[in-house]
Amino acid sequence: MSKNLVIVESPAKARTIEGYLGKDFVVKSSYGHVRDLPKDDMAIDIQNGFRPIYEVTPDKRQVISELKKLVKESDVIWLATDDDREGEAISWHLKEALGLKDDTKRIVFHEITKKAIQNAIESPRLIDIDLVNAQQARRVLDRLVGFELSPVLWKKIKSGSSMALSAGRVQSVAVRLIVEREREIDGHNTKSSYKVTAQFIVDNGKILNSELPKNFSTLDEARAFLDKCREAIFTIRNLETKPAKKSPAPPFTTSTLQQEASRKLSFSVLQTMTLAQKLYESGKISYMRTDSISLSQEAIDKAKQAITSDFGEKYVHTRQYKTKSESAQEAHEAIRPTDFSVKTAGGDRNEQRLYDLIWKRSIASQMADAQLERTTATIGISTTPEELIAQGEVIKFDGFLKVYLESTDDEDEESKGMLPPLSIGQVLNLDQMKATQKFSRPAPRYTEASLVKKLEEMGIGRPSTYAPTISTIVKRQYVIKEDRPGKERDFKELILKQGQIQEKTGKENYGSEKAKLFPTNMGLVVNDFLVEYFEGIVDYKFTANVEKEFDEIANGKVGWQDMIQNFYGDFHRNVETVQGATLTGSKPGSRDLGIHPESGKKVSARLGKYGAYVQIGEATDEDKPQFANLKKDQLIESISLDEALDLFSLPREVGFFEDKPMVIGIGKYGPYVKHDDKYVSLSKDDDPYTVTAERAVELIQQKRIENISESIGEFEGKLITTGKGRFGPYVKHDEKYISLPKGEFPAGLTLERAIELIQQKRLTESNKYIREFPENPAVKVVNGMYGPYLAIGKRNIKIPKDVEPASLTLEDCLKLAGDTGGDEKPKAKKGTKAPAKSTVAAKKTAVKK
DNA sequence: CAGTGAGCGAGCTTCCGCTTGACTT
Numbered sequence: 001m002s003k004n005l006v007i008v009e010s011p012a013k014a015r016t017i018e019g020y021l022g023k024d025f026v027v028k029s030s031y032g033h034v035r036d037l038p039k040d041d042m043a044i045d046i047q048n049g050f051r052p053i054y055e056v057t058p059d060k061r062q063v064i065s066e067l068k069k070l071v072k073e074s075d076v077i078w079l080a081t082d083d084d085r086e087g088e089a090i091s092w093h094l095k096e097a098l099g100l101k102d103d104t105k106r107i108v109f110h111e112i113t114k115k116a117i118q119n120a121i122e123s124p125r126l127i128d129i130d131l132v133n134a135q136q137a138r139r140v141l142d143r144l145v146g147f148e149l150s151p152v153l154w155k156k157i158k159s160g161s162s163m164a165l166s167a168g169r170v171q172s173v174a175v176r177l178i179v180e181r182e183r184e185i186d187g188h189n190t191k192s193s194y195k196v197t198a199q200f201i202v203d204n205g206k207i208l209n210s211e212l213p214k215n216f217s218t219l220d221e222a223r224a225f226l227d228k229c230r231e232a233i234f235t236i237r238n239l240e241t242k243p244a245k246k247s248p249a250p251p252f253t254t255s256t257l258q259q260e261a262s263r264k265l266s267f268s269v270l271q272t273m274t275l276a277q278k279l280y281e282s283g284k285i286s287y288m289r290t291d292s293i294s295l296s297q298e299a300i301d302k303a304k305q306a307i308t309s310d311f312g313e314k315y316v317h318t319r320q321y322k323t324k325s326e327s328a329q330e331a332h333e334a335i336r337p338t339d340f341s342v343k344t345a346g347g348d349r350n351e352q353r354l355y356d357l358i359w360k361r362s363i364a365s366q367m368a369d370a371q372l373e374r375t376t377a378t379i380g381i382s383t384t385p386e387e388l389i390a391q392g393e394v395i396k397f398d399g400f401l402k403v404y405l406e407s408t409d410d411e412d413e414e415s416k417g418m419l420p421p422l423s424i425g426q427v428l429n430l431d432q433m434k435a436t437q438k439f440s441r442p443a444p445r446y447t448e449a450s451l452v453k454k455l456e457e458m459g460i461g462r463p464s465t466y467a468p469t470i471s472t473i474v475k476r477q478y479v480i481k482e483d484r485p486g487k488e489r490d491f492k493e494l495i496l497k498q499g500q501i502q503e504k505t506g507k508e509n510y511g512s513e514k515a516k517l518f519p520t521n522m523g524l525v526v527n528d529f530l531v532e533y534f535e536g537i538v539d540y541k542f543t544a545n546v547e548k549e550f551d552e553i554a555n556g557k558v559g560w561q562d563m564i565q566n567f568y569g570d571f572h573r574n575v576e577t578v579q580g581a582t583l584t585g586s587k588p589g590s591r592d593l594g595i596h597p598e599s600g601k602k603v604s605a606r607l608g609k610y611g612a613y614v615q616i617g618e619a620t621d622e623d624k625p626q627f628a629n630l631k632k633d634q635l636i637e638s639i640s641l642d643e644a645l646d647l648f649s650l651p652r653e654v655g656f657f658e659d660k661p662m663v664i665g666i667g668k669y670g671p672y673v674k675h676d677d678k679y680v681s682l683s684k685d686d687d688p689y690t691v692t693a694e695r696a697v698e699l700i701q702q703k704r705i706e707n708i709s710e711s712i713g714e715f716e717g718k719l720i721t722t723g724k725g726r727f728g729p730y731v732k733h734d735e736k737y738i739s740l741p742k743g744e745f746p747a748g749l750t751l752e753r754a755i756e757l758i759q760q761k762r763l764t765e766s767n768k769y770i771r772e773f774p775e776n777p778a779v780k781v782v783n784g785m786y787g788p789y790l791a792i793g794k795r796n797i798k799i800p801k802d803v804e805p806a807s808l809t810l811e812d813c814l815k816l817a818g819d820t821g822g823d824e825k826p827k828a829k830k831g832t833k834a835p836a837k838s839t840v841a842a843k844k845t846a847v848k849k
Numbered sequence: 850c851a852g853t854g855a856g857c858g859a860g861c862t863t864c865c866g867c868t869t870g871a872c873t874t
Contacts, residue, residue, distance in 0.1 A: 029869090030868080031868045031869055032866080082867085090868095135866090150864075160861070161862050165863080168863080168865070608854040611854095615855095618855090619854090629854095666851085
């Protein structure tokens, strides 16, 4: 009986598969990639065919050493990493790192079913070195681009270790999309037109809504039309009923899951992925990082069963969806429940909500089309050839909509409702007709999820990187995700009622944004720089083009080094040129705004180390130039001279309080009110440029209240006091301090609330220590944020999953401490700095062993 | 705790893609 070791990428997958394979098989996981280029060194021998110098990733050393042990004990090794470019490379790296033979068995499967695994075991192949080379080309290209481009930004735009700038094939395009969308919106020319709608009352008091297919471009035209309708007779000229159908959407991929969870549940892409990961680890859903929309036959059969038992057989319509995406690699199934008969996922509320979404979408994908009937009524007007149109929709058979209709949070599909009974020739009674001014809208700003959608459409990035890419561009402060209030505008409306036309002006709010991505000044500057000097890299088609070349490598038609050489020549020359050149034109991120009307000095907006600012005068002037920061949200490229000069109105006196002046300013720690030599920070919602004296007084008084400690009552015979200390506002009772939760202040704190907080704190305290030992008070079993751990003196030791923390004895604890005890190696100090790196990393070829 | 931005230059930073568990009041 031979012993088998199967290596997959994910531990959850390993657990499942082990169950399918029986006793002779041990299934372990590599936890993703095990070797990579070192983090802080180019590690590519450019002179020698771009030879990459890999190392076992530090956090994978243990994985590798454990796998090595198992390899020794096994007769047959099966490399079962994902069936895509990265997966093939992981197998190859495993082979190299574990010292396996070239003929090690490589197996692949696209679904985690017993049958699929057994089939795979029956038809092993060898590692596909061409595919591995395509991955190496991808890796080397990304490293070259990232590690040569980023330093150009440090040199030409801003350097500094905190919030370092960076550029890369994926992130820079993501930023570009956001920047260009913002400019599109900025340049949008709002046009208005007048939309005509009419409401009729039919025999039995029911209402018929209709509209004119065309809009009028001016108020006068709209008025002329309504004028004609004043005395008109309205007749049904035509009634047409057509069957229609709606089909369900395919089951989720990573990207569509992120979009839907964003729209329906308002989750961020990171939140969605974290929840999905939990569902995956607890065995509730299939793998969540996938670009495939197909389901295993087994899953389809199970879905069919579930639909039949829940809704009946006529609701079943199984389908196999095929991806339209060229970049899809389809190593996994679409995202689906592992068991369709399970409707609850356990875990917290949001896990359940996400699971519900996945369940519904997967089930719906295997359900019948909805059958509809659309009725169109054409309404003639006796005084003009124009016609009004009324449309209604009736669901004849709900099909998959049954699953969606159950959901309360589905609002994207507004149903049109039914038309009242009508007949041709019927004369209608006009209740009122309106011509309402409508404004054209610019393209919408990106949300995280719509950005992911766009990137996916362009074939940029992978399911595993969508969420991290967004984190990167936010962390670099190229973009910011936030809400912004809208503006108000007037709109005109003409109303025809009882033969009279009335003109009305209404107000509407427009342009308010929620959780949208906006470019920052830094994002604009870095993007413009890259577009100007490295257009080839931030070109939207760059990834698509290199992907084609990677495919050729994978097909064995092109050598990977040749491909990289071909790319690198021009790219590197360009890097050198831009590095060395004094940039033509003005410094990136600088813009002249005009002349200061009083002093005649030049006014300019620039990007500095601390952000964007406006400067009056030149550094070379006799007297020093004056500076002022731009407000949050103000962009260098769009600030006007007036807005810029307005920034110099700080610090300003807003008024007096208790005979002393209050001064508003902006300091190192943000906007403040200074009064009686004491500073009070403004709140986030206060604009220092417009804040009033009343508000300033309020802030000063609020601060006083917070700082004064006062007793608010007694509890268990001891005083409860509130106050503000080093760590913020607190409640104190029995010599113990409790920090107030965010948003709560001592000022409004009731005795009841204070007692609640004290009891809450006791509860968590009592839950915290799972076990204590009177014999040895230094040893405790503690419930920590990341699970139970053992605290012995100053050391903390994680308690293994298979140990029940509540039943540990003191001896167990000491043993646990002894097992994992002490031999922590001090990290080898990073070598004293190597001689200055030449521009290329040729030197690093010196063997690393 | 309540000012800084240029320039002089050393020394710091960085990519994309695959995975989860390490941080502990």
